[in-house]
Amino acid sequence: MPRTSINGKVNLAVDLGDPFLNHVVDGFFKIGTLKKMCKEDAYWGTVAGLYVGLEYGVERLRGTRDWKYAMVGGALTGALVSAVGNNNRDKIVLDAITGGAVATAAEFISYLT
Known part of the structure; x- marks a missing residue:
């Protein structure tokens, strides 16, 4: 289960019951909460979550890293x-x-x- 530290103050554990979803949400929080949450941060958090999810999915399909x-x-x-x-x-x-x-x-x- 991925663990994310938000601004070094809040430690968040994400468990949605599926490793794919866990990685997507973890990627969103790691990138999207580096600054104040605003439109641009939400955009980059979404892009990061999309990338992490696709990366993890390709890794699972290929069976190799x-x-x-x-x-x-x-x-x-x-x-x-x-x-x-x-x-x-x-x-x-x-x-x-x-x-x-x-x-x-x-x-x-x-x-x-």
């Missing part, structure tokens, strides 16, 4: 977030590539530390 799950999760998140506010197919593809690249780079950096 490597850089590829981060790339696919980032690409899917980039495409979905872009598609919500954009009808330009080229922009959606570009955002999917960017999301995949950023997630893959973050995964490689985490291996170095």
Whole structure:
């Protein structure tokens, strides 16, 4: 069960009975509550929850944990977030590539530390 510390003051344990949902909510709280809760924070918290959920889902489907799950999760998140506010197919593809690249780079950096 993921445990989240909000602003270093509140320790929150999330258990929705499903590991997938637990990771999504945990991702939302980790990113969405770093600052005061406002529209932008809720947006980034939702994006983070979507990414963590997709990443976890891809990991479960593949049955392995490597850089590829981060790339696919980032690409899917980039495409979905872009598609919500954009009808330009080229922009959606570009955002999917960017999301995949950023997630893959973050995964490689985490291996170095």
